[in-house]
Amino acid sequence: MGHIAKFCPARREEYKRKHKRLHAHVVEDEEPPAKMIREQIKDHVLISALSGSVTPGEDAWLIDSGASKHMTGQRDILSCISEKKFSQKVTLGDDYQYPIKGVGESNHKLNSGNSLKMKDVLYVPGLKKNLLSISALEKKGFRVAFIDGEVLMWAKGETLNEAIIIGSEENGLYKLKGHSEAAMTHAI
Numbered sequence: 001m002g003h004i005a006k007f008c009p010a011r012r013e014e015y016k017r018k019h020k021r022l023h024a025h026v027v028e029d030e031e032p033p034a035k036m037i038r039e040q041i042k043d044h045v046l047i048s049a050l051s052g053s054v055t056p057g058e059d060a061w062l063i064d065s066g067a068s069k070h071m072t073g074q075r076d077i078l079s080c081i082s083e084k085k086f087s088q089k090v091t092l093g094d095d096y097q098y099p100i101k102g103v104g105e106s107n108h109k110l111n112s113g114n115s116l117k118m119k120d121v122l123y124v125p126g127l128k129k130n131l132l133s134i135s136a137l138e139k140k141g142f143r144v145a146f147i148d149g150e151v152l153m154w155a156k157g158e159t160l161n162e163a164i165i166i167g168s169e170e171n172g173l174y175k176l177k178g179h180s181e182a183a184m185t186h187a188i
Contacts, residue, residue: 006166061108061130061176063144063151070106070118070136071092073127077180078104081123090124098124106130110178114164132167132176 081104
């Protein structure tokens with residue numbers, strides 16, 4: 001009583017008694033898969049290094065899973081910008097904090113012919129790279145997948161077959177493919 005059958009403490013103890021000869025650390029079938037994956041990952045160390053580069057002022061957008069918002073240091077690629085003082089700052093990997101000076105929109109024409117309108121893009125003077133945030137895309141209702149060196153995006157509720165290619169891997173970095181443009185079809 002008071003719990004789901006598969007999480008019943010009595011069943012777990014019975015299972016452990018029956019199977020204790022198999023292994024000292026029994027992983028029960030009822031255990032959530034995420035926990036098993038976390039236990040397997042504990043023994044691995046992941047090492048990565050930034051191998052690509054982007055020239056400051058270049059029209060490239062890096063597709064970034066670590067950025068919490070879309071952001072740029074280039075005011076000229078933003079439209080509908082609202083410049084105001086923000087109490088928050090952007091902290092980068094070197095622990096330097098950059099002030100946020102505004103928020104706007106940026107339009108991008110993809111190589112596929114599709115156009116994207118990035119909303120709520122932070123204007124961060126001093127930021128040398130344009131960052132397209134994976135988490136911001138997900139909050140706007142999009143799914144993103146990195147498959148065979150390409151970055152695919154599709155709306156929640158659609159299938160992977162309806163995905164568009166928004167970027168590709170280039171020298172260790174994933175970059176949005178195309179150029180700045182005024183037109184848009186997908187608001188991200």
